[in-house]
Amino acid sequence: MSKYFPFSAIVGQSEMKAALLIAAVDRSIGGVMVFGDRGTGKSTAVRALAALLPPIRVVAGSRYNADPDRRADYAADPAAAKGKAIDGPVPFVDLPLGASEDRVVGALDLEAALTQGIKRFEPGLLARANRGFLYIDEINLLEDHIVDLLLDVAASGENVVEREGLSVRHPARVVLVGSGNPEEGELRPQLLDRFGLSVEVRTPDNLKERILVVKRRDAFDRDPAAFAAEWAAEDAKVLDSIAAARALLPQVTVDDSVLEASSRLCMAVGADGLRGELTMLRAARATAALDGDAHVDEGHLIEVAAMALRHRLRRNPLDDAGSTARIERALAEQFGLGERTKSAA
Known part of the structure; x- marks a missing residue:
């Protein structure tokens, strides 16, 4: 059964979909910020795109979704040196609004320290999101120092953690996607500028479009598998266009x-x-x-x-x-x- 609404079945919101496709083709864009009303399909679109993308090659057992072709990724992840290359889904990680800095970047594994007397790093959300999407809903309500940290990591592609005598450096190549409602608080201009693209979404004011949105969502909720199968061909076209664009981009x-x-x-x-x-x-x-x-x-x-x-x-x-x-x-x-x-x- 499909967990995610098909990307190609999303009604309207052409600018938001275009921005997400651009970010999927060129990760150096710097992420996407989506401002708009609640209930306009912001998180639905991001999850749909992540689910649509083809599997990535990862090292089995890696805590950082290590790329088998990047030996530098193995330095922070000894398990990666022994694992086999397998196919895995593109990571999609939600960052909860109240997440602490340790949960985001990682911290000392207290259980191992107390029971075994050893210092071991416990990876955070950035490690899980490596080579995928990190989605932050209501980013304008997130503490500024966490947002600043995330943007620095997204720009460098690396997470550096200094905790309780530990010094860890691991890959964190993420596509950062934030969403928020401007009426609930603005994001500082210095931080907003660090996002590559910014889009605005609004509640549809066209009667036919609103009816179509409700019909499609209701059909998905009633039978997700059948609805996904109905849109599989259209999603395949989107996937093919992304793959072709990635191949063409350097030229x-x-x-x-x-x-x-x-x-x-x-x-x-x-x-x-x-x-x-x-x-x-x-x-x-x-x-x-x-x-x-x-x-x-x-x-x-x-x-x-x-x-x-x-x-x-x-x-x-x-x-x-x-x-x-x-x-x-x-x-x-x-x-x-x-x-x-x-x-x-």
């Missing part, structure tokens, strides 16, 4: 004219730093790969601009328009799009 090229357009757009909207331009470049390249294009054009740039920049804009007291509206206005001026862009409002 995707970007002309200087596109880079210039990207920089001009960032300057026009007042994006802080250069991280927005780098993220927009990577996201546009991944989007091109998903489209089967070996060359990034302005259309790909337009498609990812709002996702890459909306959370990096300085507040302008003379402009009360939202960040998405400001980006769409800049896109219209730079690319002559009028009122129409591919980004979601």
Whole structure:
């Protein structure tokens, strides 16, 4: 019986699905932040994508989902040196809102210390999530120092723990996905900027779309296996597109004219730093790969601009328009799009 709602059966929320697919193709994007109303399918989409992805090769017995082809992963995991390579699911780990720092990064195994007198490291959630997804619901309510720690680890791909005389370094290559409702508290701009992409989801205001959402969810709840089988072919197409995009990604090229357009757009909207331009470049390249294009054009740039920049804009007291509206206005001026862009409002 299927545990997860099929990714391809999710109604609407095109921007959120696009951002997750981009992150699945290029892990260097830096994770995805999803802001929106409760009950709009945020966690459903992330779990569906993780379940959809093909199995990964891991070392049997490894506590860190060690990659058989990366000998460096074995240093922190002696069991990995003896294990065989097997197929395993892409890890998906939920981080509870009240999780302590020790539970996240790992700590001294107290039972072994008290009963055997030995110092042994007990891996945390970051170890379990290595090479997969770490999902944090209501991230805006999480303590800032935990969020900062997670973002540092996600950026470096490594978790370093110093505890009670222990010094442990282990791989933690995770795709960080956070979600939250802005009405319940904002995430600090310094932390928000560290996420690669930011998307907004809203409760559907179209009657037909709302009815379709309810019908599909009800059908899944009544018979998950039958519903998953009905959408298996569509999910297979999504999986094939991800695999093809990963293979094509290293060959995707970007002309200087596109880079210039990207920089001009960032300057026009007042994006802080250069991280927005780098993220927009990577996201546009991944989007091109998903489209089967070996060359990034302005259309790909337009498609990812709002996702890459909306959370990096300085507040302008003379402009009360939202960040998405400001980006769409800049896109219209730079690319002559009028009122129409591919980004979601």
